[in-house]
Amino acid sequence: MQEQLISDTSQAFRSVFHSEPERIFLAPGRINIIGEHVDYSDGFVLPAAIDKYICFAVKKTVDSDICTFYAKDFNDSFSFKVNEKQVPVAQMWVNYVLGVFNAVQESGKSIGGLQIAFGSTIPMGSGLSSSAALECGFAYILNELFNLGFNKKELAVIGQKAEHTFVGVKCGIMDQFSSVFGKEHQVIMLDCNSLDHQYFEANVDGYSFVLFDSCVKHTHLTSGYNDRRRDVDNGKKVLWERFPDVQKFRDFSFEMLDEVRSEIGEISYKRCMYLLKEIKRVEEAAKALSEGNAEYLGKLLNETHSGLSTEFEVSCNELDFMVEETRKENGVLGARMMGGGFGGCSINLIKNENVEDVIAAVAARYKAAFDIEMKVYRVKISDGINEYTRNEILI
Known part of the structure; x- marks a missing residue:
């Protein structure tokens, strides 16, 4: 399924942008094993990243100040200028990425032009945090391609901030943290206030x-x-x-x-x-x-x-x-x-x-x-x- 997603997303990039993607990124959804409604009460949660992903096919555009997204699953596109201030728009999926860009912009960092196609195997509206994968995936891409110097915690906070400011959902940090910090075969015990965390092996053989x-x-x-x-x-x-x-x-x-x-x-x-x-x-x-x-x-x-x-x-x-x-x-x-x-x-x-x-x-x-x-x-x-x-x- 992962290979098919990469293939389909790469093909979507070729069809829309008439060139090859330069880099491919995968941002996972998450489950929460246990710990519901405790994130705002000094509690711990026990999430893990899962093998359902948003795949991003990406290419930097030389001498361009335009970032263009193509959402394969919606057959929908959106472009914005990276040297301009952005505001929320009517297309809901767009606000997740604009919110990330806004948080990066407010931090004083600058980025260049990009072409991005993305597709997903995370079921929408199922509670598996496709929104956090979209936010943090884009933040991770910007960090990598433009050497912005954010650490993992900062990337998770940028994703959360995007949801607060541009989407209008006052979510906790668990979803974004899981997408960024997930490890194969391990769960994360996370203190949602301090962001202190430790990993535990997920030993459920059989x-x-x-x-x-x-x-x-x-x-x-x-x-x-x-x-x-x-x-x-x-x-x-x-x-x-x-x-x-x-x-x-x-x-x-x-x-x-x-x-x-x-x-x-x-x-x-x-x-x-x-x-x-x-x-x-x-x-x-x-x-x-x-x-x-x-x-x-x-x-x-x-x-x-x-x-x-x-x-x-x-x-x-x-x-x-x-x-x-x-x-x-x-x-x-x-x-x-x-x-x-x-x-x-x-x-x-x-x-x-x-x-x-x-x-x-x-x-x-x-x-x-x-x-x-x-x-x-x-x-x-x-x-x-x-x-x-x-x-x-x-x-």
């Missing part, structure tokens, strides 16, 4: 991570997210008033939370309880992965889904059904919803020999219950953004 896409996205994601933030902030405020010496939210104990339960109310109590438990689950999951304890990792995934569904209340009927039916099948160690909630994908840890049977059984029951064709994405943990050398480009 098992695979398989994603089931519910193909639904309920409209209350944004409003629900904001409501949860408010519920959590209410709990945090009272906790810090009662225990001012605690430095980070993750350092509050369950006993401390119990002490303020009546004051913050049941809803804030449930939200904060989920977060404190989830932060601990991330640390335990990293240890389970590194020790090859797939059974315990599966148990943690199940606990996370239960917490997201009943304590944080960001699941939905379709996801709950899909996860519940998946867990009934032989060879399934764990299943949970992945991402912000109210739709999207589940991530499932399944014994290799049972994968086909589980897919068939769950897809059939999901179709019968909701009349929706479930999509399936098989993923492997892969390297972050990287370049393919010229002799590897497929003609």
